[in-house]
Amino acid sequence: MKNGAFVVFRKEMARFLGDKRLFFTTVILPGLMIFLLYSVMGSSLSGMMKDSKEKHYETYVVNMPVIAGEAIENGGFNIIGITEKEAEGIKEKLKTKDADLLMVFPEDFDSSIAKYTPGSGDVSFVEIYYNSADMASSAAFNRVTLILDRVEQNISNVFDINPDEKNVSYDVATSEDATGTIFASILPMLLLMLIYSSCMAIAPESIAGEKERGTFAAMLLTPVPRGQIALGKVLALSLMALLGGISSCIGTILSMPALMGEMVESGENMSMSLSGYGAGDYVGLVIVILSTVILFITIISVLSAYAKTVKEASTLVLPVMLIVMFAGFSSMYSTEAKAEIYWYCIPILNSVQSLIGIFARSADIVHICVTVCINIAVSALGMVLLRHMFNSEKIMFAR
Amino acid sequence: MTIKEVLKVEELTKSFRLSKKQQKLENTDDRIKKAVSKLSFSAYEGEIFGLLGPNGAGKTTTLRMLATLIRPDSGDAFIDDISVVKEPEKVREKMGFLTSELKLEEFFTPNFLYDFFSDMHRIPDDIRQKRKAELFSKFGIDKFAEVKIANLSTGMKQKTSIVMSVVHDPDIIIFDEPTNGLDVITAKVVTDYLLELRSQGKTIIVSTHIFSLVEKICDRAGIIIDGEMIMCGSIHDLTKKQTLEDLFFDLYSQRKGDNV
Numbered sequence: 001m002k003n004g005a006f007v008v009f010r011k012e013m014a015r016f017l018g019d020k021r022l023f024f025t026t027v028i029l030p031g032l033m034i035f036l037l038y039s040v041m042g043s044s045l046s047g048m049m050k051d052s053k054e055k056h057y058e059t060y061v062v063n064m065p066v067i068a069g070e071a072i073e074n075g076g077f078n079i080i081g082i083t084e085k086e087a088e089g090i091k092e093k094l095k096t097k098d099a100d101l102l103m104v105f106p107e108d109f110d111s112s113i114a115k116y117t118p119g120s121g122d123v124s125f126v127e128i129y130y131n132s133a134d135m136a137s138s139a140a141f142n143r144v145t146l147i148l149d150r151v152e153q154n155i156s157n158v159f160d161i162n163p164d165e166k167n168v169s170y171d172v173a174t175s176e177d178a179t180g181t182i183f184a185s186i187l188p189m190l191l192l193m194l195i196y197s198s199c200m201a202i203a204p205e206s207i208a209g210e211k212e213r214g215t216f217a218a219m220l221l222t223p224v225p226r227g228q229i230a231l232g233k234v235l236a237l238s239l240m241a242l243l244g245g246i247s248s249c250i251g252t253i254l255s256m257p258a259l260m261g262e263m264v265e266s267g268e269n270m271s272m273s274l275s276g277y278g279a280g281d282y283v284g285l286v287i288v289i290l291s292t293v294i295l296f297i298t299i300i301s302v303l304s305a306y307a308k309t310v311k312e313a314s315t316l317v318l319p320v321m322l323i324v325m326f327a328g329f330s331s332m333y334s335t336e337a338k339a340e341i342y343w344y345c346i347p348i349l350n351s352v353q354s355l356i357g358i359f360a361r362s363a364d365i366v367h368i369c370v371t372v373c374i375n376i377a378v379s380a381l382g383m384v385l386l387r388h389m390f391n392s393e394k395i396m397f398a399r
Numbered sequence: 400m401t402i403k404e405v406l407k408v409e410e411l412t413k414s415f416r417l418s419k420k421q422q423k424l425e426n427t428d429d430r431i432k433k434a435v436s437k438l439s440f441s442a443y444e445g446e447i448f449g450l451l452g453p454n455g456a457g458k459t460t461t462l463r464m465l466a467t468l469i470r471p472d473s474g475d476a477f478i479d480d481i482s483v484v485k486e487p488e489k490v491r492e493k494m495g496f497l498t499s500e501l502k503l504e505e506f507f508t509p510n511f512l513y514d515f516f517s518d519m520h521r522i523p524d525d526i527r528q529k530r531k532a533e534l535f536s537k538f539g540i541d542k543f544a545e546v547k548i549a550n551l552s553t554g555m556k557q558k559t560s561i562v563m564s565v566v567h568d569p570d571i572i573i574f575d576e577p578t579n580g581l582d583v584i585t586a587k588v589v590t591d592y593l594l595e596l597r598s599q600g601k602t603i604i605v606s607t608h609i610f611s612l613v614e615k616i617c618d619r620a621g622i623i624i625d626g627e628m629i630m631c632g633s634i635h636d637l638t639k640k641q642t643l644e645d646l647f648f649d650l651y652s653q654r655k656g657d658n659v
Contacts, residue, residue, distance in 0.1 A: 015506055213504075215502050221564075397468065
């Protein structure tokens with residue numbers, strides 16, 4: 001004799017695994033899409049950065065000073081010296097995007113810099129004309145400003161901070177710490193959103209869809225208690241959502257190198273390392289995610305049972321999506337999990353905080369336990385509500 | 400020898416709240432519509448009982464209450480002395496229900512669904528296999544056992560639905576408009592099956608608005624108009640003076656005036 005919940009669970013899984021199309025769209029496709037999307041985003045971003053690095057900007061200069069000339073020329077600028085009279089024509093060229101930059105230095109720039117005494121207030125001006133509507137011109141402006149600032153600093157240099165010459169690593173954070181900080185600020189939101197989307201993709205179809213098609217009533221005519229039907233459905237849907245969530249996570253992790261590659265190349269010295277996470281962190285991650293999936297599926301199941309059609313159910317679950325998004329956003333502004341226990345008693349927020357803790361490698365076992373217990377308790381309450389709804393003719397047979 | 404009373408319906412009453420739209424359609428100001436009003440009747444072992452009435456008379460609502468899908472506002476019904484209100488799960492073990500509103504999941508095959516519903520009814524494996532072979536061969540489903548419901552013909556779908564409603568060999572079987580929308584051959588297969596079930600000592604409740612079907616297969620019948628049982632008796636008694644059709648129209652015009 002088999003338990004009714006198990007029979008329903010098995011039927012749901014047979015439906016899911018037997019339908020190649022459904023399996024592809026809910027498990028394979030999300031991961032694949034995320035991987036492709038992020039990889040394309042990452043490579044086009046780094047392509048843009050590379051382009052701008054290699055580009056030589058057409059720069060017209062009036063009175064090029066000796067003091068800054070070499071630095072500017074080495075910075076990737078094609079310098080064309082012009083007279084002050086010709087400058088007006090170049091401004092027109094800037095407007096038509098035929099030139100990238102026009103720099104006008106005062107005639108006696110070098111000598112006035114040499115004569116300058118700090119505090120005298122007698123400063124020289126450099127005029128740089130550019131076109132903000134032209135990406136190349138804007139980039140050239142930003143780059144030349146940086147170079148000139150550096151030149152200015154070198155002239156009046158009094159002291160240096162963390163000089164390169166000493167060849168010392170002043171940032172004592174390990175690569176594990178750096179990874180933790182980045183993961184803690186990005187991954188909780190990303191994970192919750194991906195998991196919720198994957199729950200949204202399957203639960204309305206399974207509950208509101210069966211109601212709409214009239215196949216649910218056939219199950220309600222059997223002696224299996226409604227609570228067991230609810231449990232079987234929620235567990236099967238949770239497993240499917242988890243598979244969808246895992247696929248999304250794999251897609252995200254695989255596309256990380258392409259997405260983050262530019263940051264690494266651009267000299268931030270950022271390297272990712274997963275070696276900082278121990279078995280305990282992984283176990284914590286799995287149970288927090290699992291309890292969150294069950295919670296999401298229960299919430300969506302209740303809303304789907306209330307809805308008359310799949311379409312209505314899909315609309316009803318959207319406000320919860322916003323709540324999940326807001327809760328997820330809170331992780332972006334904090335790289336450390338909250339210490340107060342009440343944060344872990346609020347469903348959804350508790351998952352965000354626990355995930356921040358796990359990724360930042362500062363997870364507290366009590367916090368994780370409270371989170372999981374609260375998620376399971378709320379899901380159990382949801383299941384009781386679902387059983388009540390399955391028993392209600394107004395809800396199950398409403399037209 | 401006394402005949403066993405398998406189904407006892409006692410003053411079943413059910414009302415529905417009408418929406419503004421429904422009020423307009425029904426041409427009434429009443430917010431509440433009484434679908435079934437103090438309906439009582441009995442059905443006995445080895446008989447086919449017909450519920451006869453026009454559309455909207457309350458036949459389907461009555462059957463849904465008996466099938467435990469909806470609860471009566473008042474009154475009760477007992478299947479083998481088990482209350483549909485108090486012990487619906489026990490009633491579901493003894494009863495099979497078939498209505499066109501209940502559909503089978505189109506993705507699955509008859510074979511899979513037979514096993515699924517057998518599991519839901521906790522039927523042991525050996526009994527299930529034997530019964531499945533019998534029923535599939537009787538209805539000609541064996542050739543389509545592994546074809547998805549979506550790809551079956553309307554007649555084959557209906558036959559499969561009938562089989563799914565009796566996987567647990569119920570004592571009482573409730574059929575709502577069993578031959579509606581079926582071609583004559585499939586309809587005959589269904590009516591023959593109802594007669595066979597009767598010969599096995601099962602109790603069958605059939606709702607229909609087809610007089611000839613009632614005259615042909617039912618032992619007793621009840622005529623429902625506006626949710627009330629107007630007349631109930633054996634077919635023999637009901638058709639003593641006139642045909643069932645004439646009797647029905649007489650009763651209908653007595654109740655509604657001459658607007659037949």
